[in-house]
Amino acid sequence: MSYTFRSIIQGIYREKWINILSVLAIGSSLLFLLITAILIYNFHIATSRLPELFSLVVYLKDNLSQEGIDSLVKNLKSREDVIGVKYFSKSDALAEFKNTVKGAATVLEGLDENPLSSYIEVKLKKDYVSAKSVENIATEIRKLEGIDEVYYGERIAETIYFLKKSSNAVSVFLFIIVSVVVIFISYSTVKILFYRKKEEIEILRLLGATNTFIRTPFIFEGAILGILGGVAAIFNTGIVYLLLKYKLGTIISIFEKIVLPWQIIPLTVVISFVLGVVGSLIAVGRIKG
Amino acid sequence: MVIFKNVVKYYENLKVLRDISFQINRGELVYITGPTGSGKTTLLKLIYLAEKPDQGEIIVGDFKVTNLKASQIPYLRRKIGVIFQDFKLIQNMTVFDNVAISLIIRKEKDIKNQVLEALKKVHLRHKADCYPKILSGGEQQRVVIARAIVSKPELILADEPTANLDPNTATAIMQLINEINLQGTTVIIATHYRELFRNTWRRIIRIDEGNLIEKAAQ
Numbered sequence: 001m002s003y004t005f006r007s008i009i010q011g012i013y014r015e016k017w018i019n020i021l022s023v024l025a026i027g028s029s030l031l032f033l034l035i036t037a038i039l040i041y042n043f044h045i046a047t048s049r050l051p052e053l054f055s056l057v058v059y060l061k062d063n064l065s066q067e068g069i070d071s072l073v074k075n076l077k078s079r080e081d082v083i084g085v086k087y088f089s090k091s092d093a094l095a096e097f098k099n100t101v102k103g104a105a106t107v108l109e110g111l112d113e114n115p116l117s118s119y120i121e122v123k124l125k126k127d128y129v130s131a132k133s134v135e136n137i138a139t140e141i142r143k144l145e146g147i148d149e150v151y152y153g154e155r156i157a158e159t160i161y162f163l164k165k166s167s168n169a170v171s172v173f174l175f176i177i178v179s180v181v182v183i184f185i186s187y188s189t190v191k192i193l194f195y196r197k198k199e200e201i202e203i204l205r206l207l208g209a210t211n212t213f214i215r216t217p218f219i220f221e222g223a224i225l226g227i228l229g230g231v232a233a234i235f236n237t238g239i240v241y242l243l244l245k246y247k248l249g250t251i252i253s254i255f256e257k258i259v260l261p262w263q264i265i266p267l268t269v270v271i272s273f274v275l276g277v278v279g280s281l282i283a284v285g286r287i288k289g
Numbered sequence: 290m291v292i293f294k295n296v297v298k299y300y301e302n303l304k305v306l307r308d309i310s311f312q313i314n315r316g317e318l319v320y321i322t323g324p325t326g327s328g329k330t331t332l333l334k335l336i337y338l339a340e341k342p343d344q345g346e347i348i349v350g351d352f353k354v355t356n357l358k359a360s361q362i363p364y365l366r367r368k369i370g371v372i373f374q375d376f377k378l379i380q381n382m383t384v385f386d387n388v389a390i391s392l393i394i395r396k397e398k399d400i401k402n403q404v405l406e407a408l409k410k411v412h413l414r415h416k417a418d419c420y421p422k423i424l425s426g427g428e429q430q431r432v433v434i435a436r437a438i439v440s441k442p443e444l445i446l447a448d449e450p451t452a453n454l455d456p457n458t459a460t461a462i463m464q465l466i467n468e469i470n471l472q473g474t475t476v477i478i479a480t481h482y483r484e485l486f487r488n489t490w491r492r493i494i495r496i497d498e499g500n501l502i503e504k505a506a507q
Contacts, residue, residue, distance in 0.1 A: 200381075206337065206377065207390065207391050207436075
């Protein structure tokens with residue numbers, strides 16, 4: 001058995017409590033990251049359908065002729081940012097209104113004529129559902145002939161856009177924080193292991209060992225700590241996922257549809273390995289030869 | 290093999306070696322003697338660069354020790370076998386592994402046979418699987434010798450190789466070191482035990498309070 005391999009096994013076994021604590025700490029940090037990542041992933045799936053539900057309501061002037069309406073519909077359909085256009089006449093609008101306020105039909109009593117305007121519902125392509133883009137489209141439509149008013153849920157568009165952007169920012173921020181934490185844990189553990197073996201290392205140096213010979217086992221130890229932490233995190237994430245889906249899902253139905261992307265498993269192992277190596281490289285690099 | 294030219298060494302403000310100059314030729318066995326604290330161990334440490342000289346020049350084999358880059362120090366040390374006064378054995382390694390590590394560091398092959406041969410020379414083959422803590426002082430000293438000779442270095446430095454040993458063991462160890470020298474290895478022994486070199490025909494370098502005061506071949 002090579003010295004490096006045996007030294008790694010001995011190092012892990014001899015300092016098992018420090019190593020177990022490190023693995024748990026790395027595992028906990030990565031668990032936190034993984035659960036956040038899964039929630040954000042599921043949030044993205046959910047919000048990716050929201051733009052399809054979003055629409056602009058273009059109210060038409062009462063005196064607009066049928067010819068004018070047809071021309072307007074044609075014009076809107078030809079826009080590259082529009083995916084669907086639907087015209088609602090004054091009577092359609094009234095029927096829709098009656099349907100909406102079923103329980104309060106008395107509101108319409110005493111009205112001699114239909115006070116509602118005809119309108120066109122415009123659905124936008126997914127990529128154009130952002131606060132700025134929707135505002136620009138609304139401004140352009142307002143300039144067309146026969147338009148009374150363009151209504152759109154500014155706040156809905158803004159909220160969708162904000163949530164998407166902020167969830168991306170949160171992911172990046174958490175990834176950086178957790179990476180720093182994992183690197184620090186790996187760094188501290190390897191440094192402790194290094195100091196615990198100081199006497200042995202001193203002897204090896206006097207016998208002619210190079211820095212590479214001395215440091216290699218520690219870098220492997222850091223990598224193993226990282227990988228074990230990653231595996232622990234994946235295992236616990238699986239448990240949390242099952243609890244959310246099958247236990248909490250029976251109470252809060254939204255959790256029933258939660259998805260665990262399988263790609264997260266190899267990705268976590270690779271990331272935890274890299275972070276473990278980086279931490280141990282910093283640790284052994286900072287210890288003078 | 291070893292050349293000291295006007296070497297000075299300070300520990301803080303204390304001058305422990307003062308303008309030391311000597312030359313030891315290849316294949317020689319030389320005693321460095323002097324009272325405790327005279328600078329013998331420091332002198333050996335300067336050879337394998339556990340300490341750096343403050344002034345002067347040291348040459349060991351092909352290495353100009355004084356200007357040696359940090360990355361070259363391991364390669365200098367691989368040319369030297371050191372018998373440390375305090376043994377410096379790795380406690381969680383067996384006797385076999387303690388000797389083998391010297392060869393592993395040098396990336397040598399056929400480690401098992403070489404280690405067993407070295408242990409046979411110091412009469413410790415039967416203790417190959419033991420850990421240092423269960424060995425006597427004499428046995429530990431012999432493990433250190435086996436570790437020093439196993440890689441067949443050009444130079445062996447022995448720092449008080451018989452300290453804390455009973456006379457019989459000390460004699461056996463000195464006999465072993467002499468045999469190693471007779472095979473062509475340069476040996477430098479630092480000791481304050483006059484008994485070791487009382488009747489020797491070898492060269493003796495005496496150091497007192499950091500001064501080289503005597504060079505003699507009896």
